[in-house]
Amino acid sequence: MIDLAARRGVEEAVHPAKLSQDPDVVIVGAGSAGISAARRLLAAGLSVSMLEARHRIGGRTLTVSLSGHPVDLGAHWLHAGPINPLVKLGRERGELLRRAPVEGRLFIKGRQASLSESEAFGRAFAIADRALTQAARAPEDQPAGKVLPPLGRFGPRVAAIHGLISGRPLDEVSLHDFPSMEYADNLFIAGGLGAYIARLGKGLPIRLGTAVHALDWSGQGVRVESSAGTLHAKAVIVTTPMALLQKDVIRFAPALPQPVAAAIYGFAQGVYEHVVLHWPDSPFRGPDRLASLVGKHREPPGLLTRIDGGPFHFFELDQPTAALLDHRDADAPGRFARAVLAEHFGHKAIRNLNVCRSTTWRHDPWSRASWAVVPPGLVAVRDQLKESVGERIWFAGEALSRAQWGTAGGAWEEGARAAGEIVERLKTRA
Ligand SMILES: Cc1cc2nc3c(=O)[nH]c(=O)nc-3n(C[C@H](O)[C@H](O)[C@H](O)COP(=O)(O)OP(=O)(O)OC[C@H]3O[C@@H](n4cnc5c(N)ncnc54)[C@H](O)[C@@H]3O)c2cc1C
Incomplete structure (x- = not known):
């Protein structure tokens, strides 16, 4: 039933031009948060290299074509229209939005x-x-x-x-x-939400099929080790889902400060x-x-x-x-x-x-859950992760959003927030 040509379109939308080995910022992950962060950083004139483990962009958003109909296998709704940045951006771009x-x-x-x-x-x-x-x-x-x-x-x-x-x-x-x-x-977008996010990521400096496995922030910047080699950056934005960080898919050297690690391990896995x-x-x-x-x-x-x-x-x-x-x-x-x-x-x-x-997002090696959930008594974890680690590592993604948790809009907002903070820090350092 799957239209492979349409699927390939998503995968081929990105041409990983030669990535800078020492950009201002490395972004781990090209889902909603990563794409948003990259657009914000590039708009501010910073250099960016994005590393994405999957062979496509969009993360937990993915539109496939079934008998010619676009169908979202991940996020489908644009929630919270009045505060959702993807709705505002969609209107500015003239995208076809429809009230649910x-x-x-x-x-x-x-x-x-x-x-x-x-x-x-x-x-x-x-x-x-x-x-x-x-x-x-x-x-x-x-x-x-x-x-x-x-x-x-x-x-x-x-x-x-x-x-x-x-x-x-x-x-x-x-x-x-x-x-x-x-x-x-709530709103829907013509052609599917996954296809929309993929459009927003078109042309960004992304290397697909490249998993980051270690971040060394012991020196001045950050050394990023991935399946495609080592990069050096002034700052890194990590958009890896909480369920994966809990499984230590990325090794941090030195180890993350205790409150940050505790926040990451505080989340439960949401399934949908x-x-x-x-x-x-x-x-x-x-x-x-x-x-x-x-x-x-x-x-x-x-x-x-x-x-x-x-x-x-x-x-x-x-x-x-x-x-x-x-x-x-x-x-x-x-x-x-x-x-x-x-x-x-x-x-x-x-x-x-x-x-x-x-769908089996709960078993997908690059998501392991549909979104992150805050268990009773742990309400501080979202805000805890907004603090940078040594002004070199920022976390972003759906898990950090308070008013739009678990959504593509929340992830987009958090990607832009982390990027905005880095722009400010690097400006004052210059
Ligand atoms: C079935 C389902 C339905 C949903 N419905 C909705 C909905 O209707 N509306 C809505 O707004 N939201 C919905 N969501 C939630 C929404 O999809 C997510 O909140 C959002 O897409 C998360 O974006 P993100 O950028 O935080 O993470 P992701 O989209 O997961 O992006 C992170 C990216 O990082 C990559 N990555 C991870 N680790 C590494 C690594 N070590 N190295 C390199 N790359 C790495 C991953 O491959 C991924 O591409 C749904 C989710 C699911 C699963």
Whole structure:
């Protein structure tokens, strides 16, 4: 189903011109944060070399073409429109942006919910949000799941959706961190978010297929050791996901200061995976909206219907579901999605349903998770990592963003922040 020509387009978008061996700044990783940082540094007149372990750019954003339809296998939504820098930039560039529908679809035991049922569902969400926001004002942090009030029949559903978008069940998520995320006013971009990020990275000085394995900051600058040799820079921006830093994929010499290392090891791994369905005669009519299916034995954690109004749908897997399926074979997520949808809509309804892809970002050697999650009691970790290490090493990426954590927009913002700080430091040193 995958259009290899389109896929190759992403890989060939970058021509790794001879990289400078001693640039002002080396950037580790060419995902959203790395691309944003590079653009900011180059605009300020600094020289940059980017090293990317994969054979493509974009990191946890990737658009593939399925039967001619662009489908995102990673990030898909532009969240928090009013504060998302990728939305602002998209508007400036004349990109085609479209507001995501606010109202979802609610099905109860396979039938469309009545108006009063939909209103009750909406009220349960509003009550949960108020309770979370109010409880987060207390000085003591605690698991976000602990403060959800009784919400009647929709209670488990509300908790499951919040757990899905958090990347972990709410009992494993910091209450103080949870409501800091802005989630209103979401948008979609024509052609897919992964393709957009790849466009933004076009022409940047990137060497693909090059993993950084050591950073030596014992001297004046930083010595960067990679699978393609050694570079020297005045500063380095590391956008490697927290799950990989926890596995010591990069060795730091000297070792990172204790508070920085503790912050890195504080994060938990968020899991969120897409099962991509081709389901032209699904019961969901009209444009892409979120669907909630309740009232049967198995309630899917999340479903985005009719991506771009077409035949493709995302059946989302949350962390507990993905963990259960990990013990089975590679086709288990697809079979699970089919079984759940058959339970709700009947076997006849899924006759023409085909499973195109099940993503496995949690096992990908260059991500190992969908995003980083702050466990209860560790709310300071995001800000701790914003401090530079010896004014030579800066961390950036989705994990550092407070108001847009776990998103491509948050990663973009953090890449620009780290780059901006380096521009200031190098100016004052000059
Ligand atoms: C299934 C899924 C759905 C999602 N949905 C959304 C969504 O709808 N909206 C949204 O905004 N966000 C979403 N996200 C999250 C979003 O994709 C990420 O938050 C964002 O893309 C992270 O960007 P980043 O630059 O911080 O990290 P990455 O994109 O992971 O970039 C880091 C880069 O560094 C490279 N790298 C790592 N280590 C090394 C090394 N040692 N040497 C060289 N290179 C290295 C990696 O290969 C990677 O390219 C989703 C994520 C997943 C997995």
